[in-house]
Amino acid sequence: MSEETAAFDFAAELEARGVSRRSFLKFCGALAAAAGLSASAAPRVAMALEESVIGAKTGNLYPVIWLEGASCTGCTESFAQIETPDVARVVLEMISLNYSDVLCAGAGHSIEEAKEQTIENGNYIVVYEGAITQGFGGNTLRVAMETGEEILEHAASNATAVVALGSCAVNGGWMAAYPNPAIATGVQGFLSAKGLDDVPVVNVPGCPANPEWLMSVLVQVLMMGGLDALHLNEMAKPEGIFGQYIHDNCERRGHFENGEFVYEFGSKEEELGYCLYPLGCKGPQTKANCGITLWNNRRSWCVQAGSPCLGCCEANPADPGDNWVEVNTPFYERQRDLHIGDWFFQPTLVAAGLTGIVAAALIIHGFGMKKTGRMDGGAPFEKKRAWDEKHPEKSIGQYEYSVMDGDPVQMQDAQKEIAKQYDQPEAAADGEEEGR
Ligand code: SF4
Ligand code: SF4
Numbered sequence: 001m002s003e004e005t006a007a008f009d010f011a012a013e014l015e016a017r018g019v020s021r022r023s024f025l026k027f028c029g030a031l032a033a034a035a036g037l038s039a040s041a042a043p044r045v046a047m048a049l050e051e052s053v054i055g056a057k058t059g060n061l062y063p064v065i066w067l068e069g070a071s072c073t074g075c076t077e078s079f080a081q082i083e084t085p086d087v088a089r090v091v092l093e094m095i096s097l098n099y100s101d102v103l104c105a106g107a108g109h110s111i112e113e114a115k116e117q118t119i120e121n122g123n124y125i126v127v128y129e130g131a132i133t134q135g136f137g138g139n140t141l142r143v144a145m146e147t148g149e150e151i152l153e154h155a156a157s158n159a160t161a162v163v164a165l166g167s168c169a170v171n172g173g174w175m176a177a178y179p180n181p182a183i184a185t186g187v188q189g190f191l192s193a194k195g196l197d198d199v200p201v202v203n204v205p206g207c208p209a210n211p212e213w214l215m216s217v218l219v220q221v222l223m224m225g226g227l228d229a230l231h232l233n234e235m236a237k238p239e240g241i242f243g244q245y246i247h248d249n250c251e252r253r254g255h256f257e258n259g260e261f262v263y264e265f266g267s268k269e270e271e272l273g274y275c276l277y278p279l280g281c282k283g284p285q286t287k288a289n290c291g292i293t294l295w296n297n298r299r300s301w302c303v304q305a306g307s308p309c310l311g312c313c314e315a316n317p318a319d320p321g322d323n324w325v326e327v328n329t330p331f332y333e334r335q336r337d338l339h340i341g342d343w344f345f346q347p348t349l350v351a352a353g354l355t356g357i358v359a360a361a362l363i364i365h366g367f368g369m370k371k372t373g374r375m376d377g378g379a380p381f382e383k384k385r386a387w388d389e390k391h392p393e394k395s396i397g398q399y400e401y402s403v404m405d406g407d408p409v410q411m412q413d414a415q416k417e418i419a420k421q422y423d424q425p426e427a428a429a430d431g432e433e434e435g436r
Contacts, residue, residue, distance in 0.1 A: 031216050033292055045219065061096035062218075063124035065115055065155055068101035069148050070141050070175050070184060071130025075166040076102045078208035095218065098124070101143065112144050119158050125221065126159045127214070128152060131168040131175035131184035140182045149190070156191055156199050161227060163217060164188060167205040167312060172320035174207070180320070188236060188317040200227050203236045205288075207312035207324065212293050213241050235317055241293075246283035246309050249291035252276065276303060280332045282311030308332065 014024055028049065029042040066076070080103065097103065099115040106114070118124050132148055133140040141148035156162050164187035167173035175184035188201040202221070204213050217238060220229040231239040247253065255261070256275040263269065263278050275281070286309055290301045302309050310331045316322040 069130030135183035281308035
């Protein structure tokens with residue numbers, strides 16, 4: 001196929017969907033941004049997509065099996081709502097979704113057979129959504145007479161890679177929160193316990209995961225150099241997506257630096273768009289590029305919409321007890337600890353520390369503002385100090401909540417119990433059977 005023909009075919013493909021060349025390139029820029037690449041990578045993404053779409057039209061589709069674990073199907077919902085008709089569909093048409101519990105029109109024997117054939121042929125990607133539940137002999141999830149554990153183990157054994165989509169798939173998420181009766185866990189930990197360490201796992205957390213993250217992972221793995229292109233970090237998360245704190249790319253960050261906070265929904269401070277940290281924003285301790293990729297077809301994201309970040313992307317694949325729900329609840333309370341980069345502050349230190357840090361930052365900032373002639377007088381730090389004086393019970397540094405009603409010993413016992421179940425799932429399940 002000549003280059004002219006390929007270009008013509010692709011242009012026709014876009015035109016048939018009512019997609020302009022401009023919006024296609026914009027989409028490629030968004031995919032590059034979602035992958036953490038610079039804007040200059042957009043033409044490279046465009047070229048890879050063009051070549052792959054043309055390849056797909058001649059029958060070279062990439063097989064994908066989408067398995068549903070213990071989930072609310074929110075990640076499928078999120079993915080299915082990529083705007084239509086649009087350029088995203090062009091990408092979707094490059095993959096052959098040979099199996100999906102939720103999206104496939106077929107059902108029963110025929111669809112199970114399609115899955116089996118795909119596994120036999122190899123060279124496919126598994127997208128796994130939801131947790132793996134090991135309690136009650138694995139019977140909390142059964143599809144076509146098999147337990148969820150058996151389905152994943154079988155599908156992963158011959159896969160090129162498994163994408164653990166959503167925080168539940170990464171380390172159990174909601175399902176693994178205390179007391180975790182179903183002994184929920186994540187894909188990577190499960191496969192490792194089954195001796196399938198050599199199957200590459202890509203962890204894409206989120207509740208739900210951003211559809212553009214999955215698109216960008218598929219584009220990079222399938223079209224732009226395989227798994228190496230993702231630069232997975234030590235938690236097997238793509239570094240371009242999960243390498244920076246939400247806090248680092250937040251449009252309210254300036255208010256955080258100025259000590260301008262929202263303490264109550266519906267307040268004047270909220271109207272002014274101040275920082276949501278006192279309302280429980282977990283942006284300083286959560287790594288994801290939500291503020292760059294955005295949500296709902298790149299229109300907005302949690303903090304822009306007025307909600308504190310709930311930290312839904314925090315998921316440690318090595319520990320189901322370290323799931324985002326348990327770590328971050330209650331969602332609208334100030335967090336127990338403050339993480340900024342690799343620094344970690346105890347709550348009692350935050351008041352003094354923040355005052356010191358903010359004061360130092362403001363002095364430096366103030367000099368800069370003065371020097372450039374952008375202000376006269378001081379920065380508006382007094383406003384926050386005055387508010388704290390009037391509301392001492394809510395000032396930074398006071399935090400009364402603990403996940404287990406303020407009982408750290410109870411909390412530690414619960415965590416140990418979960419860790420025990422994780423290390424010896426079968427023994428724990430037997431124990432439960434006996435106890436019933
Ligand atoms: S604490 Fe939250 S709202 Fe405030 S700057 Fe950080 S990410 Fe933004
Ligand atoms: S901003 Fe926070 S709560 Fe919202 S999607 Fe991103 S990580 Fe999750």
